[in-house]
Amino acid sequence: MQIDLLIEEAFVFNVFIKTFEKKNIAIANEKFYFISEENLRYLQSKKKLNAQGKYIIPGFIDIHMHIESSMIPPSIFSGVALSYGVTTVVADSHEIANVFGLPGMEAFMQETTDLDIFYAIPSSVPSTTPKLETTGGFIGVNEINSLLNHPRVIALGEAMNFKGITDELDSLIRKILKEVQEKKPLMPLEGHIPRVSGEILAKFMYAGLTADHTQQTPESILEKITKGIFLELQKKSITPENIQIVVDHNLYEHVAIITDDIMADDLLAGHLDNNIRLAVECGMPVEEAIYISTYTPARRMGFQDRGAIASGFLADFIIMDNLEKITIESVYKKGKCVHQKDTNITYPPTKPSFPAYFYDSIQCKPLAEADLHISVEGNLDSVICNVIQIQEIGTFTEHVQREVPVKNGRLDWENSNLSLILVMERYGKNGNIGYGLVEHALKEKGAVATTWAHDHHNLMIMGTSTEDILLAQHKVLDLNGGYVVSKRGRLSASCPLPIGGILSDETIYTLGNQLKEVRQAMIDLGYKNTNEIMSFSTLSLPVSPKLKITDFGMMDVHTHAHVPLIEVNQ
Incomplete structure (x- = not known):
């Protein structure tokens, strides 16, 4: 078989057993074809790469983030994220929707990017009600339905209207949740559940919400996970005491590392990779930190083609020269090198084209x-x-x-x-x-x-x-x-x-x-x-x-x- 790239002698991370194995990797038509300890030179390859002494892991997957927090549009964000090893994101673009409504979302989804950007439907535009805050746009049941069948819409974004979820059965957010559950029963429903426990937490779950990304404590981690909430850990939740709870109780199947919001100046120094390093510094084994930044987020969002280095999966991967420090040497998207260390970030050839208004x-x-x-x-x-x-x-x-x-x-x-x-x-x-x-x-x-x-x-x-x-x-x-x-x-x-x-x-x-x-x-x-x-x-x-x-x-x-x-x- 003709293959596009043969990578030899690398330490390859196997997410299924959470260990590194010395393997050779054959890539064809944007996918992993064969991963084996055997010599694969019998396969005809267009290009060979010796990765002896290097570590290869799946591309990072950030399943809860807001592109607008970086203050750049998707076409520019793409090259920046890829430079930090992020190959897939699930973006909740409720910021642009709050300003421009559905046209804002559509403008984002029309941009061409090398990064795979999937979208969560903004469920809270406005975050409360028009009687409590004025927005430029509005996302209601009709707008939700227009987005439900878009091929890159895979989740419902964070439901934030606290009172509307817990106490108002006829609120807009409850109608949106009901509509999505009926039309797309397998769609993940993201929650915004800060400082909530006991019966109030039960009300959020009863409404259908199954994940939370807000600031956690050791107590909230244990309560939410043991009750069935999937936790997405952003930077402010990655503390020594929180990581110790995850490690001590072996909670890796129920958590993922995410960014949520990263401002433009912080983006100069890193993205999801920085949060992964922080988790390791706080006591999480590096293999587990990689696992909850690749495979568990893929499972949470229902991806069947990424999050692991396995035959048939997209060839999204990172080559590292230092495992403990998560030092990225190069990033590959669909088998193609899209970034190398010490090179400038790749930008689109022209600036984004948005409507004049x-x-x-x-x-x-x-x-x-x-x-x-x-x-x-x-x-x-x-x-x-x-x-x-x-x-x-x-x-x-x-x-x-x-x-x-x-x-x-x-x-x-x-x-x-x-x-x-x-x-x-x-x-x-x-x-x-x-x-x-x-x-x-x-x-x-x-x-x-x-x-x-x-x-x-x-x-x-x-x-x-x-x-x-x-x-x-x-x-x-x-x-x-x-x-x-x-x-x-x-x-x-x-x-x-x-x-x-x-x-x-x-x-x-x-x-x-x-x-x-x-x-x-x-x-x-x-x-x-x-x-x-x-x-x-x-x-x-x-x-x-x-x-x-x-x-x-x-x-x-x-x-x-x-x-x-x-x-x-x-």
Whole structure:
């Protein structure tokens, strides 16, 4: 038989027994043809590769991720992901859907990529309801049905509407879940189940959800897995104590390593490979870390043609020269080398082609000083305010109350040791502005503004001075979206995201360095978090505990109750 590539003398990972074996590999027509310890030179091969002393593993599979978090479109993301050994992803593109609806999804799926990109239908656009957050797009039952039969749609994306799932039988998310279960009973249904246990967890499962990717603890890992939930471990869940639970209880069949969100500047240093290294550093045997980044994610999504180096499977694989450090020498997609160490990332020959209106989507008024005047009724010297308290680890927040001074009948937020936060509706629908206060955010006089505000992507500004808030907001409008940081009346960093206010068509090197400057500028203002940009961007995510803000104002994530800025019962 004529084969395309013969690889000899490699240590090949066998996922079925989780060991490396010295083997020769024959590849033909984009698939593995024969893997054997025997000499295969009797096969006619177009090309031979001696891999003596090298390790070969299947291509990594990331089954829960959002391409838009990288802030680049699929055609550019493809080369970046492949350079880190990722050969297949399942993308939940609810960010582009929140901005443009079904046309956004369709634009993504029309892009040509070497990377295999499958899609999970966005189930939460908006993440709650139109009465709680304004979005540009909407995904309902009709839109779900239009996507169900697309050949690259293989799952239902994370269901996030907490109250809609647990307490409202007629909610849109329950209708979507019912529709998918009836039309595609074998389709995996992804969940967003943070800080949930007991009967509430049972309600999520009863609705049909079978996986969770949110931040875990040792206790939640044991409870969720023993009750039947498949866990997808992103970076913030890969801790020594969590990995120890997985190792001690031999839970590898029930977990996968994923990325969920990786920002453009972090993408300069790695993707799923970094999370795999972290799992090994936290105590997981390297063979098991590879197993739960290749075979278990393939099984979870129902792939029958990838996730292993086996006859008939797609020839997606990685050649490594250091096993423990997961050092990638080269990456092969369908038997073709698509990346080699120390070479530049491959980009499409032309920039992505999106409709013109994708580049002109910010319909929001420039802020005026009067918009930052918050009146207080009565002749009071101070009031009690409800405040979003940021944590230094992760994206969860707490709900606290603080006394804030009043000056000349207005909330004196500039002298409160808190940051004022606004979310402005940006789609030209209602002009809403939601107001809130944030603790443990900015320590210096300055502001941060963005249109990359989870998941609705309205325009969000947080600052400690009027001058800086106005400067940052006006600059974001000038850029047609992106991130801007201002300090003491001067712009200190910016990252333009002109495609829908959430994407750039620049290279990852250009974009990553712009975002790196934004991150450093936030740190210079005193922002402290393990991921400053994601922490800020998710202050507007009303499905991530505990207190968040949308263009309708602050809300309790679990109850969906509106939380006023100024506490009325003083």
